[in-house]
Amino acid sequence: EAGVVQSPRYKIIEKKQPVAFWCNPISGHNTLYWYRQNLGQGPELLIRYENEEAVDDSQLPKDRFSAERLKGVDSTLKIQPAELGDSAVYLCASSSMTKETGYTFGSGTRLTVV
């Protein structure tokens, strides 16, 4: 099966600019997650979707971050405006309730805010 696809792989923007990341999960996976990984840290959950519903967005900084998952498939994560501290790798993952093999992560988008 094709993996979780994320784009772009790398993004460099100036602070205060907007940025968006895109994720295409594995076909049939109803659960989609966005994680953020800062340098030297483990990934931290930002938001979790069950189909098109955001079931846990408690860790999403809602003043500047937004996310959507239209039709319960692809998802976008947006930051507006970006701050220097947003520099990190943004990871998308998906999972199926029928599998006990953990999430499948994408390769991530490395964001650098200058």
Place this chain on the structure above:
Amino acid sequence: DQQVKQNSPSLSVQEGRISILNCDYTNSMFDYFLWYKKYPAEGPTFLISISSIKDKNEDGRFTVFLNKSAKHLSLHIVPSQPGDSAVYFCAASAGGGSQGNLIFGKGTKLSVKP
């Protein structure tokens, strides 16, 4: 406060020997634990998991041990191979099994020397 702790940032092992990676947790509500492996510029990939009702799970060269009373788990790799060189993340969830919101440790970088 970190709920999942990997206190060794790095570990170096000779090829053919055993690698032991350790993980401690503080939240007694965690009932499912996973290990992920991460190569540079790639997303984490699922390696092995264990439910809190077990104390050991084995998959080929990889074995995870869980000591609930000590809130400690470890990953054993025997024999270690150069291709095992990567960052290993311990993760835990409370109530969601392998699909739950995962709390990750900071990771341990394993280097296997030929």
